[in-house]
Amino acid sequence: MPPEKVAPLMTLETTVNGRPVSLPIEPRAILLDVLRDRLDLTGTKRSCDSQVCGACTVLLDGTPVSACCTLAYEAGGREIETIEGLAGPNGLHPIQQAFVDTDAIQCGFCTPGFVLTTKALLAENPRPTRAAIEDYLGGNLCRCTGYWNILDAVEDAAEKLAAVSPHPQPPLPSSRERGLNGPRLSGPRGPS
């Protein structure tokens, strides 16, 4: 006798990379599982599964969060951005291109999280200092690069974005000022 199916208990209505999504989910469903297993958005990576490494970072209304420790229902009525949403018809997003140009990628497992965290940083602070970059990226870990090239990539990305938007809007209030501190924790960071 086949196992009895469990009826979905709620519907997740959200937007993922600009597209509306309506999906039956269990209330306990984890956002990372929904993105990877239900929506096939496997660019969001699972590593520590405990809110330490940043590999699973996505943007929720522009704020970086750890998808491994976020309940999917918390994304209801909000905008989710994953790494799959960045590149456009003309190629890579300037932040992605900066990571390529500065050799900030080795195995690439951490890269989606770093790229999305960088996007949030540069939306808040288009010209961050090196110290501000280190601080903002403190929740993202990389086991390969030694971090220096990643810091270079963020600076290069800031220049690339300024070049395509020479008259930028005033920076967004920080996530702290907006009361939107995501669930990410600061972890150890490089360069070390």
Ligand code: FES
């Ligand atoms: S897998 Fe989510 S923070 Fe590491």
Ligand code: FES
């Ligand atoms: S490039 Fe391999 S973990 Fe960062």
